Amino acid sequence: MNPAILKYWGLRGRWIGWRNHVLASPRFQRFAQRCWLTRPIARRRATALFDLVAGFSYSQILAACVESGVLRLLAERPHASAELAVRIDVPLAGAERLLRAAAALGLVEPLGAGWALGSAGAALLGNGGISEMIAHHHLLYADLADPLGLLRRGGGGGALSGLWHYAESAGQSGSDVAAYSALMAASQPLVAGQAIDAYRFDRHRRLLDVGGGEGAFLRAVAARVPCLQLGLFDLPPVIARARARFESMGLADRTTFVGGDFLRDPLPEGYDIVSLVRVLHDHDDTLALALLRAIHAALPSGGVLIIIEPMAQAPGAVRVGDAYFGFYLLAMGSGRPRSASEIRAMLIAAGFRSARQRRTAMPITTSLVVAIK
Ligand SMILES: CC(C)=CCC/C(C)=C/CC/C(C)=C/C=C/C(C)=C/C=C/C=C(C)/C=C/C=C(C)/C=C/C=C(C)/C=C/CC(C)(C)O
Numbered sequence: 001m002n003p004a005i006l007k008y009w010g011l012r013g014r015w016i017g018w019r020n021h022v023l024a025s026p027r028f029q030r031f032a033q034r035c036w037l038t039r040p041i042a043r044r045r046a047t048a049l050f051d052l053v054a055g056f057s058y059s060q061i062l063a064a065c066v067e068s069g070v071l072r073l074l075a076e077r078p079h080a081s082a083e084l085a086v087r088i089d090v091p092l093a094g095a096e097r098l099l100r101a102a103a104a105l106g107l108v109e110p111l112g113a114g115w116a117l118g119s120a121g122a123a124l125l126g127n128g129g130i131s132e133m134i135a136h137h138h139l140l141y142a143d144l145a146d147p148l149g150l151l152r153r154g155g156g157g158g159a160l161s162g163l164w165h166y167a168e169s170a171g172q173s174g175s176d177v178a179a180y181s182a183l184m185a186a187s188q189p190l191v192a193g194q195a196i197d198a199y200r201f202d203r204h205r206r207l208l209d210v211g212g213g214e215g216a217f218l219r220a221v222a223a224r225v226p227c228l229q230l231g232l233f234d235l236p237p238v239i240a241r242a243r244a245r246f247e248s249m250g251l252a253d254r255t256t257f258v259g260g261d262f263l264r265d266p267l268p269e270g271y272d273i274v275s276l277v278r279v280l281h282d283h284d285d286t287l288a289l290a291l292l293r294a295i296h297a298a299l300p301s302g303g304v305l306i307i308i309e310p311m312a313q314a315p316g317a318v319r320v321g322d323a324y325f326g327f328y329l330l331a332m333g334s335g336r337p338r339s340a341s342e343i344r345a346m347l348i349a350a351g352f353r354s355a356r357q358r359r360t361a362m363p364i365t366t367s368l369v370v371a372i373k
């Protein structure tokens with residue numbers, strides 16, 4: 001054992017060093033694969049490692065299924081391969097290769113001589129927004145083609161930062177915001193239901209959603225809490241889109257729309273609860289803390305700030321935070337995923353009296369921290 005390990009990294013370092021030495025040894029690997037007691041563990045670990053190695057191929061098979069519309073066709077009814085090949089405009093051999101790959105991933109399943117939707121495919125179609133997320137991942141994967149280069153450049157400057165341009169530049173036009181606003185509105189069902197189940201919005205009178213996009217979160221809360229008055233704050237071109245949408249739905253009377261830049265302009269007052277949904281993680285620490293301070297200043301004493309986003313270190317969803325969003329936000333050019341305890345510490349630093357995490361059913365999409373002024 002290298003003495004430096006014990007000196008600098010203590011007993012745990014020594015244990016990790018010994019464990020890794022054993023796990024990497026070809027003799028131990030051969031033994032573990034042969035022995036009936038350890039073989040299931042060895043197979044599970046090997047499969048998990050293989051999935052890491054092959055993740056990009058799986059994602060591209062998924063992208064092909066979504067882009068071609070195969071899953072939607074199979075959701076209507078089972079199809080034969082030849083029929084599907086024509087519908088998705090791929091030669092029969094290619095369609096069958098795609099279907100076999102999709103079956104291996106649980107997205108479709110063989111049924112007689114044809115194909116039906118698989119259980120993962122059904123869950124995917126049943127959760128609005130996943131297909132849209134998959135469809136925009138080509139931007140992320142283009143930037144991640146050279147992950148080390150991206151890390152060395154400090155992130156941003158690529159395809160994804162072109163979509164989320166507020167991350168790197170100010171001054172937005174209406175068309176600039178259309179693509180990301182539509183993506184956010186489409187994926188809000190992954191988030192809003194979780195948050196509404198975990199927090200009693202009916203305790204409040206007036207809710208302001210800061211960085212609320214086209215207002216999809218506000219509309220979901222309004223549907224559950226009919227007497228709540230609504231306020232929406234976002235960049236002016238986003239607010240213009242939101243207002244048009246609310247007017248077409250007859251919800252505009254209940255809602256105050258405020259266009260502005262939350263990093264420069266004061267936030268509207270008179271609300272007893274403010275929500276930040278998938279906003280805080282977009283910003284680096286200095287700006288994120290400034291935003292929390294601005295919200296604190298706008299709230300009355302006893303007012304509530306609720307932070308809703310996927311968080312780092314969430315039990316059962318650890319990969320989503322630091323692995324997925326860590327690199328997503330790197331490519332986007334600003335922000336980082338934070339754990340609930342990091343967010344709580346920032347809230348206290350911003351002046352809030354208390355900050356607590358609330359459990360949600362699906363931390364892969366939504367975690368929640370509630371702070372009181
Ligand atoms: C019926 C029988 C026979 C058995 C029943 C057995 C049983 C109980 C089965 C359970 C079935 C079930 C309920 C399945 C549920 C599955 C669910 C809920 C799946 C949800 C999956 C969600 C996914 C994959 C979400 C993906 C979200 C992504 C990729 C989000 C990306 C968000 C981004 C990029 C946000 C960007 C915003 C920014 C810029 C960072 O601020």
Ligand SMILES: C[S@@+](CC[C@H](N)C(=O)[O-])C[C@H]1O[C@@H](n2cnc3c(N)ncnc32)[C@H](O)[C@@H]1O
Pocket residue numbers: 166184185188210211212213214216217233234235238260261262263276277278279282
């Ligand atoms: C990731 S989106 C989240 C949208 C929405 N809350 C949701 O979850 O669907 C971030 C939102 O913050 C808004 N935003 C970003 N920077 C802003 C700023 N400086 N001032 C006001 N809004 C901003 C964006 O326009 C966008 O609507």
